[in-house]
Amino acid sequence: MxxxxxxLVxxxxxxxxxxxxxxxxxxxxxxxxxxxxxxxxxxxxxxxxxxxxxxxxxxxxxxxxxxxxxxxxxxxxxxxxxxxxxxxxxxxxxxxxxxxxxxxxxxxxxxxxxxxxxxxxxxxxxxxxxxxxxxxxxxxxxxxxxxxxxxxxxxxxxxxxxxxxxxxxxxxxxxQEEQGQADVDPALVAAIDVGVNVLAALTSNKPGFVPRVLSGKPIKSLNQGYNKQRAQAQSRLSREKRLTSRQLDRRTTKRNRRVEHYLHTASRRIIDLLVEESIGTLVIGKNPLWKQEVSMGKRNNQSFVQIPHARFIDQLTYKAKLVGIRVILAEESYTSKASFLDRDPIPTYRADQTNPAVFSGKRIARSWYRAKDGQIIHADVNGSYNILRKSSSDLSQLGRGVGGSCSSPQAAGRLNG
Structure with missing residues (x-):
C-alpha cells in the first residue's frame, strides 16, 4: 500500500x-x-x-x-x-x-x-x-x-x-499491510453512517457494543466562518474586477488543512476503537452522486457538500487495511428513513419507481427517530444500524440488547479541529 x-515549504x-x-x-x-x-x-x-x-x-x-x-x-x-x-x-x-x-x-x-x-x-x-x-x-x-x-x-x-x-x-x-495486522474477527461487523452534525455514527453486530457518534460540528463551524470570510472577500474582489487574491487563497488553504487534520484524527479514533473491540469488518454507507443530488435544504446542503466525506472514507479505508480490517462500501438509500427497531424492509432507490416506500417510524427532531411503538432512537444511530442490516445476510442476531444504548450513544471522544 x-x-x-x-x-510544507x-x-x-x-x-x-x-x-x-x-x-x-x-x-x-x-x-x-x-x-x-x-x-x-x-x-x-x-x-x-x-x-x-x-x-x-x-x-x-x-x-x-x-x-x-x-x-x-x-x-x-x-x-x-x-x-x-x-x-x-x-x-x-x-x-x-x-x-x-x-x-x-x-x-x-x-x-x-x-x-x-x-x-x-x-x-x-x-x-x-x-x-x-x-x-x-x-x-x-x-x-x-x-x-x-x-x-x-x-x-x-x-x-x-x-x-x-x-x-x-x-x-x-x-x-506493507501485513506489518501491522491486528487481532480482529471478520465476523464482527461495524457500520458507519456519515453526516454533517454527526460526522460518523458507529454501530456493530458485536453483542454489548455501545454505539458511538463523532461530532461533525467543528468542521461545520469552520466552514461557516470560512464561507463568511470568502463572501466578504469576493464582494470586494468583484468591485475590483478580480477573481481571487492571495489572501483568499491562503484562507482556503488553511481551511482545507484544518479539515484534513480533523478527518485524519477522526478516522484514526474510529480505527483504534475497532481494533480495541476486535472488529474485523467495516461497512460504510455511500451512494453514487450523493453530493450532487442531495436535497436537505439550502443551508444543510452547503454544509454537507463542503465536508469532504469521500476523503474521510478514503482515510478510513487505508487505515483499516493497514491493521487487517476489511472495508465494504454499501448502498445506503432509505437507511435514514426506515425504522431499525421495527425491522422495516429497506428497498434500494430507483429513479423510475412509482410507489413511494412507506416506513413504520419517522424522524421527530434533528437527532431523534421515533419507532412505531413510540421508542426513541438516535437518528444517526438508526441510520447506521440500517446500513449494517442492509449489508448483512444474517440478521438473526443483529440488534439484540441495543435498545438502551441506541437512545444514548456515547461520544467517540473530543477532537480538536
Missing amino acids: HLVERH KQDDPRFAVLDTAAFASKNLYNQANYQIRQTYTQEDKYLSYVEVFHRVKGMECYKALPAKVANSILILLHKNWISFFEAKKAYQEDPSRFTGRPTLPKYKDKIKGRNILIYDKQALGKRAFKKTAKLIPSGLPIEIDTCVAEFWQIAQVRVVPCSDGYMIEVVYEQ
Whole structure:
C-alpha cells in the first residue's frame, strides 16, 4: 500500500526559490506539450500519443530545462489527463446523467502565475546520498528532504505540489499491510453512517457494543466562518474586477488543512476503537452522486457538500487495511428513513419507481427517530444500524440488547479541529 508523507515549504523557506523555478519550468513544458496536442486534436481530429509529443518537444528549451526523467513524467501526466478526458467524453455520450456538465479539454496553466507539479521517481532520487544522510535529494535540485521512511526501497516517488502559500513536498512510500495486522474477527461487523452534525455514527453486530457518534460540528463551524470570510472577500474582489487574491487563497488553504487534520484524527479514533473491540469488518454507507443530488435544504446542503466525506472514507479505508480490517462500501438509500427497531424492509432507490416506500417510524427532531411503538432512537444511530442490516445476510442476531444504548450513544471522544 502506498502512503504519503507531507512537508510544507513556505515562501520564507530557503528551498522555496529553487522549487518555484522548477515548478515554473514544469508549467512551461506542460503548456507547450498541451499546445501540441490541442492544436492537432482541434484541427486534424487526431490525438498525439506520448511518444509523438516527446519527439516534438525533446529539442525545445522547456524540455531541456528539467532533468529528463522529470520532464518525461510531466508528459506522462499530461497524457493521462487526455486519456481521462476521452474516457469521460465517451461515458458522457453514453449517459449524460452521470455528469454535472460536458467534459472539457485539458486546459493551459496561467502563463505568468501558473506553476505545475514536479514528479521525481525513485531513479531521480539519490540512493547513495539517502544511505549516507537518510535524506532525499531530487535530481537537479540543490535541496535535501527529511523523511521518516527508513529504507530506500520503500520510496516510490517524491512530488512537489504547488499550493497557495508555498509548495507541498509529498514523499510517496510503500507500507506493507501485513506489518501491522491486528487481532480482529471478520465476523464482527461495524457500520458507519456519515453526516454533517454527526460526522460518523458507529454501530456493530458485536453483542454489548455501545454505539458511538463523532461530532461533525467543528468542521461545520469552520466552514461557516470560512464561507463568511470568502463572501466578504469576493464582494470586494468583484468591485475590483478580480477573481481571487492571495489572501483568499491562503484562507482556503488553511481551511482545507484544518479539515484534513480533523478527518485524519477522526478516522484514526474510529480505527483504534475497532481494533480495541476486535472488529474485523467495516461497512460504510455511500451512494453514487450523493453530493450532487442531495436535497436537505439550502443551508444543510452547503454544509454537507463542503465536508469532504469521500476523503474521510478514503482515510478510513487505508487505515483499516493497514491493521487487517476489511472495508465494504454499501448502498445506503432509505437507511435514514426506515425504522431499525421495527425491522422495516429497506428497498434500494430507483429513479423510475412509482410507489413511494412507506416506513413504520419517522424522524421527530434533528437527532431523534421515533419507532412505531413510540421508542426513541438516535437518528444517526438508526441510520447506521440500517446500513449494517442492509449489508448483512444474517440478521438473526443483529440488534439484540441495543435498545438502551441506541437512545444514548456515547461520544467517540473530543477532537480538536
